Amino acid sequence: MVSKKKxxxxxxxxxFVAKDPSGKPINVLEQHIKNLLSPSTPFFFNTLxxxxxxxxxxxxxxxxSLREGVTTATSHGLWMNIPDYDAPTQMVKPKERNTRxxxxxxxxxxxxxxxxxxxxLAFDRELIGPGMYFGLMGEGQPIxxxxxxxxxxxxKVICDHLGVGCKTGLPYVWHSKAxxxxxxxxxxxxxxxxxxxxxxxxxxxxxxxxxxxxxxxxIELADKVRKGLGHIxxxxxxxxxxxxxxxxxxxxxxxxxxx
Amino acid sequence: MVSKKKxxxxxxxxxFVAKDPSGKPINVLEQHIKNLLSPSTPFFFNTLxxxxxxxxxxxxxxxxSLREGVTTATSHGLWMNIPDYDAPTQMVKPKERNTRxxxxxxxxxxxxxxxxxxxxLAFDRELIGPGMYFGLMGEGQPIxxxxxxxxxxxxKVICDHLGVGCKTGLPYVWHSKAxxxxxxxxxxxxxxxxxxxxxxxxxxxxxxxxxxxxxxxxIELADKVRKGLGHIxxxxxxxxxxxxxxxxxxxxxxxxxxx
Numbered sequence: 001m002v003s004k005k006k007x008x009x010x011x012x013x014x015x016f017v018a019k020d021p022s023g024k025p026i027n028v029l030e031q032h033i034k035n036l037l038s039p040s041t042p043f044f045f046n047t048l049x050x051x052x053x054x055x056x057x058x059x060x061x062x063x064x065s066l067r068e069g070v071t072t073a074t075s076h077g078l079w080m081n082i083p084d085y086d087a088p089t090q091m092v093k094p095k096e097r098n099t100r101x102x103x104x105x106x107x108x109x110x111x112x113x114x115x116x117x118x119x120x121l122a123f124d125r126e127l128i129g130p131g132m133y134f135g136l137m138g139e140g141q142p143i144x145x146x147x148x149x150x151x152x153x154x155x156k157v158i159c160d161h162l163g164v165g166c167k168t169g170l171p172y173v174w175h176s177k178a179x180x181x182x183x184x185x186x187x188x189x190x191x192x193x194x195x196x197x198x199x200x201x202x203x204x205x206x207x208x209x210x211x212x213x214x215x216x217x218x219i220e221l222a223d224k225v226r227k228g229l230g231h232i233x234x235x236x237x238x239x240x241x242x243x244x245x246x247x248x249x250x251x252x253x254x255x256x257x258x259x
Numbered sequence: 260m261v262s263k264k265k266x267x268x269x270x271x272x273x274x275f276v277a278k279d280p281s282g283k284p285i286n287v288l289e290q291h292i293k294n295l296l297s298p299s300t301p302f303f304f305n306t307l308x309x310x311x312x313x314x315x316x317x318x319x320x321x322x323x324s325l326r327e328g329v330t331t332a333t334s335h336g337l338w339m340n341i342p343d344y345d346a347p348t349q350m351v352k353p354k355e356r357n358t359r360x361x362x363x364x365x366x367x368x369x370x371x372x373x374x375x376x377x378x379x380l381a382f383d384r385e386l387i388g389p390g391m392y393f394g395l396m397g398e399g400q401p402i403x404x405x406x407x408x409x410x411x412x413x414x415k416v417i418c419d420h421l422g423v424g425c426k427t428g429l430p431y432v433w434h435s436k437a438x439x440x441x442x443x444x445x446x447x448x449x450x451x452x453x454x455x456x457x458x459x460x461x462x463x464x465x466x467x468x469x470x471x472x473x474x475x476x477x478i479e480l481a482d483k484v485r486k487g488l489g490h491i492x493x494x495x496x497x498x499x500x501x502x503x504x505x506x507x508x509x510x511x512x513x514x515x516x517x518x
Contacts, residue, residue, distance in 0.1 A: 021280070044458065045373035047335065047427050048342060048357065055359060057352065060345040061374030061408040063458050064451060076306065083307060086319040093316065098307065100314060104361045109371035114304035115320030149320040168306050192323060199303070199322050 002253060007036060008129070009122045011173065018080045018174040021101050031171035032075045032122035035105055039069025040165020042110040050105040050167070073128040073159050076168040077120035078102075079175040084117045086145075086192065087185035090178060105169040110160050113202055116152020120173045123155075127164060130214040130250050131155035136242040142235050143194070144187030150239075153202040158217040161207040194232055201228050218247055261512060266295060267388070268381045270432065277339045277433040280360050290430035291334045291381035294364055298328025299424020301369040309364040309426070332387040332418050335427040336379035337361075338434040343376045345404075345451065346444035349437060364428040369419050372461055375411020379432045382414075386423060389473040389509050390414035390480075395501040401494050402453070403446030409498075412461040417476040420466040453491055460487050478506055 009032060017025045038052040043066050051058045051067070058067050083098040108114045123132060131154045134147040159166050205224055211217040222243035229236040268291060276284045297311040302325050310317045310326070317326050342357040367373045382391060390413045393406040418425050464483055470476040481502035488495040 045367050045371050045427075047337060047373060047376070049361060055355065056342065056357065057344060057348055057355065059374050060343045060348075060376065060404065060447075061411070061454070062345075063454055064347075065455050078306060083315070084319050085316060086321075088323075089316055089319075096314065096316065098315065100362055102308060102361060102363045103359055104363060108304050109368050111370045112304050112368035114306055115318050117306070117319065145319065152320070168304075188319075195320070195322055196324050 003125065004253075006124060006126055007033065007122060008125050008132075010118050010120075012119045012175070014176045015079070015119055015173040016176055018172040020172075021103075026171050026173075028077065028120065028171045028173060029122075031105075032077060035075035035167045035170070036072050036122060036124055038072065040072040040107040040167055041066065041069045042107050042160070042163075042165050045109060046106075049169070050107070053105065069165070071124075071127065071164045072107075072167055073124050073162075073164040074116070074155060074166040075122040076114070076116055076166065077122070077171045077173060078169065079117075079119060080172045082175040082178045084115075084119060084175070087181045087188050088192070090181035090184065094178075094181070101172065102169065105167055108156065108166045108168055113153055113156050113199065114166070114168065116148055116155065116166075118148030118151070119175065120171070121148070127162075128155050128159060128214050130218045130247060131158045133218070133243060133246045135246060136239050138187070142233070143191040145184060146188070146191040146195070149191070149195070153198070154218065154221055155214075157202055157205055157207070157221065158214050161211065161217055162214065190233075197232055198229060201225075215247060215250065218243060222247075262384065263512075265383060265385055266292065266381060267384050267391075269377050269379075271378045271434075273435045274338070274378055274432040275435055277431040279431075280362075285430050285432075287336065287379065287430040287432060288381075290364075291336065294334035294426045294429070295331050295381060295383055297331065299331040299366040299426055300325065300328045301366050301419070301422075301424050304368060305365075308428075309366070312364065328424070330383075330386065330423045331366075331426055332383050332421075332423040333375070333414060333425040334381040335373070335375055335425065336381070336430045336432060337428065338376075338378060339431045341434040341437045343374075343378060343434070346440045346447050347451070349440035349443065353437075353440070360431065361428065364426055367415065367425045367427055372412055372415050372458065373425070373427065375407055375414070375425075377407030377410070378434065379430070380407070386421075387414050387418060387473050389477045389506060390417045392477070392502060392505045394505060395498050397446070401492070402450040404443060405447070405450040405454070408450070408454070412457070413477065413480055414473075416461055416464055416466070416480065417473050420470065420476055421473065449492075456491055457488060460484075474506060474509065477502060481506075 137147040138144040222240045226240035396406040397403040481499045485499035
């Protein structure tokens with residue numbers, strides 16, 4: 001996250017170019033940029049999906065006052081072949097492969113959380129970068145494989161607060177290999193348990209009107225995490241500390257933003 | 260709405276069987292019934308869409324406590340060829356055709372409204388029938404082409420209150436002809452204007468905990484419509500009366516429900 005670019009794209013090392021149903025290789029970056037440069041529609045659902053795509057529009061009954069949409073902060077792409085399953089689902093369905101190409105991009109509605117996977121993800125660093133903290137998980141920590149989920153819950157709450165959008169759908173990447181479900185289970189099991197309290201926390205958390213950018217939102221969120229999740233495990237106090245340290249680092253790297 | 264069947268399917272007279280991308284005719288009823296008989300997931304977004312479809316599931320990070328889903332009340336199908344546009348969009352894009360087959364079914368999240376089109380719609384009459392009032396619009400009324408939208412807003416609010424789900428996506432029908440945009444504009448123009456107040460009303464309306472079925476919800480909603488929208492135009496007082504009369508008729512036809 002030391003990049004100074006406006007748009008960031010993250011992809012796992014086992015993800016490759018996928019093909020669309022016509023056999024054409026998918027230009028992942030082009031689609032992510034299209035998603036990020038066209039508005040989002042978080043306040044009302046459009047049944048024909050992204051209304052800014054060629055060949056479609058807002059359907060009858062969509063309020064005209066909402067048709068300009070809002071700025072898009074995040075573009076969450078999907079995966080053909082190996083789906084992004086948790087360890088229990090991997091174990092139950094070891095042979096399941098994603099072969100369904102869904103030709104859609106859509107905005108996750110305001111107030112709705114989603115499981116943001118970091119495997120194929122693009123975002124506007126200036127807008128939401130401070131929320132994209134993937135830290136304090138994995139080696140030496142009590143949980144792993146929740147770093148992207150954590151960032152997803154945080155950024156969704158912040159995007160909703162700031163009135164910017166998160167899109168999901170196209171582009172697909174080809175996810176070549178499944179990670180080891182037994183290793184994954186060891187990393188995940190506390191997260192699977194803890195998320196049952198974490199999700200309601202994020203569903204109900206509200207940010208102050210005085211927070212007008214992602215940085216300010218993230219600091220307030222760290223404080224709410226400390227107070228609201230600290231009782232689950234001492235880990236969450238450390239995570240809140242990590243969130244604050246992350247923003248301190250962010251500020252050093254982006255001095256203009258705090259001037 | 261004098262049917263006593265559990266599942267109702269409505270289709271316009273200019274809609275015919277569509278084909279999937281492989282050229283196979285789509286069995287609309289089969290897909291609607293699949294949608295209605297499998298649960299909905301309104302509380303958290305699944306990025307691989309309907310997790311109950313073959314070949315897919317809940318993705319990593321989806322809370323296990325929510326994986327049983329909730330009962331589905333409504334299945335909203337889409338349209339190939341002529342999209343369901345309002346008159347202004349029809350006028351601006353007279354040649355636009357929907358050629359994109361999106362192979363997905365999804366739950367509209369809780370708290371999010373959508374434009375429910377009656378062209379290709381199935382629902383569970385016992386669960387949500389009382390909210391499916393398409394009345395007091397069209398000939399002799401100040402607006403038309405908002406009957407399905409009105410029912411959609413009402414049923415979505417009621418479904419959210421009752422904790423049941425609304426799905427959209429498959430199945431597609433082939434919508435053969437566009438209606439006259441000039442006639443449509445005459446029917447719609449007040450609705451286009453009024454919906455700018457109606458939508459925030461439905462976004463903010465809450466129903467009492469004592470309302471435990473669609474009938475009770477609809478009566479309370481009629482009262483809130485009278486108080487909350489009556490100032491826009493005397494028409495809304497009449498519409499609230501119509502909503503009450505509709506429920507009275509409903510009760511006569513479904514006496515067991517009020518015993």
